Amino acid sequence: MIINKVTLYSHAWNEMRSFYVDVLGFDLLSQTDDGFEIKAGESVLEIKKYHHKGKPFYHFAMNIPTNLFTSAKAWAKSKVELTREDDDDEVYFSFSDAHSFYFLDPSGNIVGFISRYSVSPESEAKSFSAQNVLCISEINITTDEVTVLGNQLINNGVPVRKGEAIREDGLNFMGEHEAGSFLLLGPRKRRWIFSDKESEIFPLSLVINQQLAISLDGEGLMELKKLKITKGKD
Template sequence: MTILGLQLSTHLLDELKAFYVDTLTLPLAEEREGSFAVEAGTSKLVFEVAEPDTRPSYYFGFHVSQNHFDSVTRRLSQRLPLHQPSGDGLGKSASRNAVFCSDPAQNVIALIPSAAPRDLQAVANQLEIDRVGELGLVVEDVQNMRQQLETRLGFTSYPMTSGTRVELRNATTTFILMPPGETILQNGGPKTAIYPIIMTLAGNINAVDRLDDYPYFIHIADISDVPGVQLATPV
């Protein structure tokens, strides 16, 4: 299941718009009062204004064409600092020489080299980003959520060196399950916490699901005969 859309919350909407459009040079897809969207290859990344008195931060990763990865990371290093993950690691992405950066809201972003052929439907961008391919889900009970995602979405789990995190993968997408209160980068940064997420995954049925009582909504979109898919809105 490929991530077609990812909607996150932020307390720094204008700053993030400038970062993703100007620094990461992702095409602006849509802008409305209280939200904006950029095209990240075949994925649409949406940020909306967060609830008052909250400062959301997330972990997610972009797949980048392996053939261009070195040149992309060199260009990116001239625009902003690059980081290493914490000692707990971030699973397979870290072992593939991913590089990490942070946006103004302290979202941690991984650039992950991918050997998969570039999708012809991907919207072009200067960093050769193919899609959103990795996402951190912060949950109180990591093992319970692992079992749910294995059963409901068919992901395969892999142990991680930290002992507190679990990596789930399919052919195109990775979820990192992690408990609250952990740090991702070696230089510190915000602690992992639970904030709203809406994601759209490509599939062969149409369904909207919520992960337990978490503010995590998954829209599985049947794209077999549909050229475009809209982000789901929870009801």
């Protein structure tokens, strides 16, 4: 599964644009009075203004080259404070064979940078920059209807990682392990690691495999729409 685009909402739109473009150095693809888009490797991250009460936050992660984890961590620490868990500012996931570190952006999103050693490539770059990001690799889908939404995703070609069963009260990695990108499907009130934040329901939308548009409303209900693939002319 490839996550082509993710659209999130923010109460701190101006600060988010400055953070991602001016501080972190991501390429700005477009900007309107209502939002902006940045290039995250093969993916697009769109941040739109939130016109309602509340302060939306999400967990998302980006894949980075396997040989640039140490460089990426040093790069991030020069720009933002990394969050910690049990006094560590990085974690190794043995099940996924991956290293990750985390930080918070101006909207309070829990942002992860991940090197997945079994699936992500190396880079010829000697040091890390935002242009070395490979893709958006994780985005949360938080709902009170975990099993219902999980089955909807499965029926639309998004399996649970390694054929695992859907857990109503746990975090489900939806997507093929070999592709290294996942939708993190889970309930509210789960604490996100490397933060003191608990998962909550906020609207979001995304496109995967250039074939399926997924949107989540403020109540945690999901709509899926298959997209028409436009073939180029000979």
